[in-house]
Amino acid sequence: MGSCLDTIKQTLFQAVFTPTSLISVRGTLHMLQIIFSVVIFVLSALRFTSSFSYWIYAMFTWAFCPTVTLIITIVEMFKLNIPFSMFCMDWSDFTTGMAMTSSLMTLSAAIIYANFYLCISCFYAWLETAFAFLCGVAYLVEVLWDKICKKKKGTYLAALPGFWKVMEAFVSCIIFISLTGYHGMPGLIACISAYVIPFPIILMIIVVNILKKLRNRLPFNQDRFVFTFLIISVILYVFTAIASPVFTFRGNPRPDECPPSCCIWAIEFVVAFMTCVNLILFSVDLVFTLFGICGFQRG
Structure with a gap:
């Protein structure tokens, strides 16, 4: 038990605050993803609420995806992914896999929202749809950046x-x-x-x-x-x-x-x-x- 605690302390001491991660390409994409998600969530929530299952799915997507992205950003900013190695988690595989999952969710939410709520004279619906697709594209760009530019090889999730x-x-x-x-x-x-x-x-x-x-x-x-x-x-x-x-x-x-x-x-x-x-x-x-x-x- 004592050796386990010593290992935990040693890995936690390696956590270092690195604000420069926010101005990297991935950090910038994460900020855009969070901003776009928050904007579309707030705009949709302020306009009306609905019990329609498609609307609930879209709102859940625009809340869940940026929350996961924010957690990933904080973890990487403080290098807390180092202690995660104790659980044998491939952090790079997890982050790329979550970006791929978020791409599926946000792009599908944008298509669903446009199908049900977009009309020719609906200014706010057009604005919300635009932010919804921008959010999906931001996640897709992260996936392409990881796979093509960084040449990341997934071990399972990615x-x-x-x-x-x-x-x-x-x-x-x-x-x-x-x-x-x-x-x-x-x-x-x-x-x-x-x-x-x-x-x-x-x-x-x-x-x-x-x-x-x-x-x-x-x-x-x-x-x-x-x-x-x-x-x-x-x-x-x-x-x-x-x-x-x-x-x-x-x-x-x-x-x-x-x-x-x-x-x-x-x-x-x-x-x-x-x-x-x-x-x-x-x-x-x-x-x-x-x-x-x-x-x-x-x-």
């Missing part, structure tokens, strides 16, 4: 295996916020169960692989667990990809007037389409894992 899991979780979130019209329909409720079951396990797999020391302490072989999980997920999504359109669109043709911003049928189509997208993602993940392609491993 590499193909980890980011593939992130995309699976991201598509699941789009499905969740698009679910509608399932009340009183047991068939659709069964489909929702198929969506829900894999989601927390994906998050657990991501966290365990980020914290390598935690992975080494698991009482089971994680690679075999992931492989089994992918088989079950593919089966669940095959069922849902078949059953969901049957229960949703049988006797429910597309209306003659169906604008994307206010048509329930169009939102239900998003669920069916994203179900197929996730089925493809899980299936490719399973095949890659089976053959150990591109760094995907199984035990």
Whole structure:
């Protein structure tokens, strides 16, 4: 116990305040990301509030992404990423992976916001949409800077295996916020169960692989667990990809007037389409894992 405390003290003493990190390229991008996110969040919150799931997702994105970016900025400014090595976390992989994740979230939020709230005469909606896309572009530029200019090699989260899991979780979130019209329909409720079951396990797999020391302490072989999980997920999504359109669109043709911003049928189509997208993602993940392609491993 004493040696562990000594190690903690020694690593903490290495933390040094380095304000110059704020004027680096990444530091500047982080500041822009935070500013754009805060501006769009405040503008949207002041205009109106809504219980609409797409609006909640967009607001969550513009709160979550800059919060993570701020934490990363503070950690790097004080070099607190040094103590994180005690947990076997690849800090460079984590930061690039979070930038990639934030790019997905902010760009999708910008597209969703523009689809539902943008109109020709809506000045504030145009302003909010502009800041939303600027935020997404700022995160995308950070990813390109890390991957192309800095040539950072991801170990998990910023590499193909980890980011593939992130995309699976991201598509699941789009499905969740698009679910509608399932009340009183047991068939659709069964489909929702198929969506829900894999989601927390994906998050657990991501966290365990980020914290390598935690992975080494698991009482089971994680690679075999992931492989089994992918088989079950593919089966669940095959069922849902078949059953969901049957229960949703049988006797429910597309209306003659169906604008994307206010048509329930169009939102239900998003669920069916994203179900197929996730089925493809899980299936490719399973095949890659089976053959150990591109760094995907199984035990």
